[in-house]
Amino acid sequence: xxxxxxxxxxxxxxxxxxxxxxxxxxxxxxxxxxxxxxxxxxxxxxxxxxxxxxxxxxxxxxxxxxxxxxxxxxxxxxxxxxxxxxxxxxxxxxxxxxxxxxxxxxxxxxxxxxxxxxxxxxxxxxxxxxxxxxxxxxxxxxxxxxxxxxxxxxxxxxxxxxxxxxxxxxxxxxxxxxxxxxxxxxxxxxxxxxxxxxxxxxxxxxxxxxxxxxxxxxxxxxxxxxxxxxxxxxxxxxxx
Amino acid sequence: xxxxxxxxxxxxxxxxxxxxxxxxxxxxxxxxxxxxxxxxxxxxxxxxxxxxxxxxxxxxxxxxxxxxxxxxxxxxxxxxxxxxxxxxxxxxxxxxxxxxxxxxxxxxxxxxxxxxxxxxxxxxxxxxxxxxxxxxxxxxxxxxxxxxxxxxxxxxxxxxxxxxxxxxxxxxxxxxxxxxxxxxxxxxxxxxxxxxxxxxxxxxxxxxxxxxxxxxxxxxxxxxxxxxxxxxxxxxxxxxxxxxxxxxxx
Amino acid sequence: xxxxxxxxxxxxxxxxxxxxxxxxxxxxxxxxxxxxxxxxxxxxxxxxxxxxxxxxxxxxxxxxxxxxxxxx
Numbered sequence: 286x287x288x289x290x291x292x293x294x295x296x297x298x299x300x301x302x303x304x305x306x307x308x309x310x311x312x313x314x315x316x317x318x319x320x321x322x323x324x325x326x327x328x329x330x331x332x333x334x335x336x337x338x339x340x341x342x343x344x345x346x347x348x349x350x351x352x353x354x355x356x357x358x359x360x361x362x363x364x365x366x367x368x369x370x371x372x373x374x375x376x377x378x379x380x381x382x383x384x385x386x387x388x389x390x391x392x393x394x395x396x397x398x399x400x401x402x403x404x405x406x407x408x409x410x411x412x413x414x415x416x417x418x419x420x421x422x423x424x425x426x427x428x429x430x431x432x433x434x435x436x437x438x439x440x441x442x443x444x445x446x447x448x449x450x451x452x453x454x455x456x457x458x459x460x461x462x463x464x465x466x467x468x469x470x471x472x473x474x475x476x477x478x479x480x481x482x483x484x485x486x487x488x489x490x491x492x493x494x495x496x497x498x499x500x501x502x503x504x505x506x507x508x509x510x511x512x513x514x515x516x517x518x519x520x521x522x523x524x525x
Numbered sequence: 526x527x528x529x530x531x532x533x534x535x536x537x538x539x540x541x542x543x544x545x546x547x548x549x550x551x552x553x554x555x556x557x558x559x560x561x562x563x564x565x566x567x568x569x570x571x572x573x574x575x576x577x578x579x580x581x582x583x584x585x586x587x588x589x590x591x592x593x594x595x596x597x598x599x600x601x602x603x604x605x606x607x608x609x610x611x612x613x614x615x616x617x618x619x620x621x622x623x624x625x626x627x628x629x630x631x632x633x634x635x636x637x638x639x640x641x642x643x644x645x646x647x648x649x650x651x652x653x654x655x656x657x658x659x660x661x662x663x664x665x666x667x668x669x670x671x672x673x674x675x676x677x678x679x680x681x682x683x684x685x686x687x688x689x690x691x692x693x694x695x696x697x698x699x700x701x702x703x704x705x706x707x708x709x710x711x712x713x714x715x716x717x718x719x720x721x722x723x724x725x726x727x728x729x730x731x732x733x734x735x736x737x738x739x740x741x742x743x744x745x746x747x748x749x750x751x752x753x754x755x756x757x758x759x760x761x762x763x764x765x766x767x768x769x770x771x772x773x774x775x
Numbered sequence: 776x777x778x779x780x781x782x783x784x785x786x787x788x789x790x791x792x793x794x795x796x797x798x799x800x801x802x803x804x805x806x807x808x809x810x811x812x813x814x815x816x817x818x819x820x821x822x823x824x825x826x827x828x829x830x831x832x833x834x835x836x837x838x839x840x841x842x843x844x845x846x847x
Contacts, residue, residue, distance in 0.1 A: 449693055453686050457676050466672055467690060470665040471697050474704035481708060502700070513693050516610070517686065524682040565798075570776050570784060581790035587801045630804050638797040645790050743805075747812060754816040761823045770823050 305390045306398040313402030316375070327368040327407050328414060334360040335418045346423050353422035354432050354483035361411050361436060362443060362472055368407045369447040369468070370461050372399065373518065377455050383522055392515040400441075400448045400511065408440030431486040435479040438499045442475050445510035452517035456524060475502065537614045539756040540765050546749040553746035560739030567732035575729075581645040584638050586733055590740040592635035592660060598628035598744065599663060602670070603695035606688030616752075618684035619759070621691060622674060623751035627744060629667035636660050655709035659702050666694045680759070 300308070317324050338356045339349060349356075376382040385395055412433055419429035450468035454460040482495040568586035575582040602624060608617035639657050640650045651657070673690055677683035760766045778784040787794050 449689070453673060453690060454676070459676060463672055463676055466665075467669040470662050470669065470701070471693065473662055474697070474700045477704040477708045505700075509696065513689055517689050520682050520685045520689065524677065524679050569794075569798075570778065573777055574788065579790060580787040581793055583787065583790075583794050584797045587797060591801070627808060630808055634801055634804050637800050641793050641797050641800075645793055747808060750816070751812050754812065754819055757816070757823065758819045761819070761826065766823070767827060770820055770827070773820060 300390070302390050302394055305388065306394055309385070309395050309398040310402050313399055314405065317402070317406045323368070323371055324406055324410075327364040328410050330367055331360050331364040331411055331414065332418065334363060335422070339422070349422040350424065353419065353424045354428060354487075355480045356422060357415055357418055357432060358436075358439075358476055358479045361415070361440065362469075362476060364411060365407060365440060365443040365447060366465055366468060366472075368403070369444075369451045369464060372403050372448060372451040373455050374451075374460075377521070382518065386519060386522060392518065393511045396448065396452075396511040396514050396518070397507070400444050400514075403448070404441050404444040408436075408444055411440060412436045425487075428483055428487050431492060432483050434496065435482045435499060438496065438503050439475050439479045442499075442503050442506045443472060445506040445514075446471050446475075448514040449510055449517055452514045452521060455518070455521035475499075478502065537612070537616055539616060539619065539760055540763075542616055543753055543756055543769075546753050550746060550749055553742055553749065557739050557742035557746055560735050561743060562739075564732045564735030564737075564739055568729075568736065572729050572732055573726065578646060581642060582729075584642040585729075586736045588635060588638040588642060589733060590737045591631045591638065592656075593737055594740050594744050595628055595631035595635055595660070595663065598624055598631065599666065599691075599698065600695060602628065603691045606691035609684055609688040610692075615684075615759075618688070619752050619755045620748065621670075621684075621687055623755050624744075624748045625667060625670050625674065627747055627751070629664060629671065631740075631744075632660055632664045632667055636664065653709070655702075655706045658705050658709070662701050662705070663698070666698075670694070 335356055338352065342348065342352070373382060376385065386392055388395060415433055415436055416429050419432055424432065447464075447468055450464045450471075453467065454464045457463060478495060478499050482492050482499065485495055486492050565586055569583055572583070574580050602621050605617040605620045608614050609621070636657065639654075639660065643652050643654075643657075644650050647654075670687055670690055674683055674687045677686055757766055757770070761770075776784070785791055785795075
């Protein structure tokens, strides 16, 4: 064997499903931490939008107390929406997504891992920041706690449902605006229950029923949304 | 081909459908206009006035049919979307593409008539009533379908993307309706519970039934017409469409 | 007819403007939909005819020209 070309035999490596999911998750987190801009922009957007409401409507304590939870929820929703475009975009542009689709592991689970990574870098920071903003809009302690709880259950739903829209609009020129148009109507139930729970808590009512409904939405989203998103990814990839 | 499923495969053939639509269209249009005119004239001029709302309730004879058809068209679109995804049937996508604007127009009409009806009934053009709000969200869903469909140029992937979106939307419709109802009871005191009055009188209910049926038939006719156009466009390179168009010209 | 006169029918007990606005909107949207749909049909047919004519002309002008086949 004097040939200068070295032959490499590729051994098919068997990767278990949890390992594959962890690999996707870790990789996505690494990529986001290297592109700090993507990490901070939605957060910054969240803070700025919340600031607009006292400036645009009224700085009255009574108004802010009444509207605060809704303002925070709407801003969180918009910030999530803004970050969705990059959920699959980079992977789509550099061909990683095609590799992902070709993996032997079910795409459903890999999409779930990608959405989890997205939530960890957008949803979770929003929740961590919301007590601060809650204080700024004069919410009381109990309301802030409930608000964080609803965001904790609600933002994963936003990421999951948003993944469908992101997958559908992948590779389209007017992707961003179209994505908002498709996804906002689907976000309405989350918004209603999220703010409704805080309102119920402020009225002194029990919130366990509301939280159970939000939990049910999360379960439904976890089961069905990756399915639709995976199907949409396949469609978008076959388009190119 | 096994005989039991032959009709199903035939249904997938645009050419076969085109012929069927041609045959049914005059009948559909005729009966639709007959029922619509009968229902509306009856409702406007002969049905008794409502004991609570007087004559303003006569808007119901177009409000309810448009709302009814608009909602069921979305469900039909989702079913057709499932057919597109499972059996790759071209005609199902032709249906979705052709009826989406009709559904949006009917939703708009239901909203518009609801708002105008709201003025004499509730004293305001727009009340954040649960049903009106749900219809508004339905309109957004229709816009989404239309926008996505026109944004993707490739016919096949456009069809499948729209199908997925329609299915996602239809899963969400019950959740949206439920949440909006819940939100409505949270915010609105029960001031306009006039809908929960005793069952409708027969001579109000019958004209309503006629106009609902009439609008359904009208929808079917218009859907067939638009589907035929879509077929002519998509199959424009086939021999049968070329011949058909030459004949039409001559 | 539950109304005594044509005037009463048009007035609808004071609710006339609301009712007739709704019915007018209904009529306009319906007629608009039908008109638009048939206009689309006309466009599709016209486009298809134009396409056919272009193809016929092409077929007539380049039957067996050797230069054409060399070019491609």
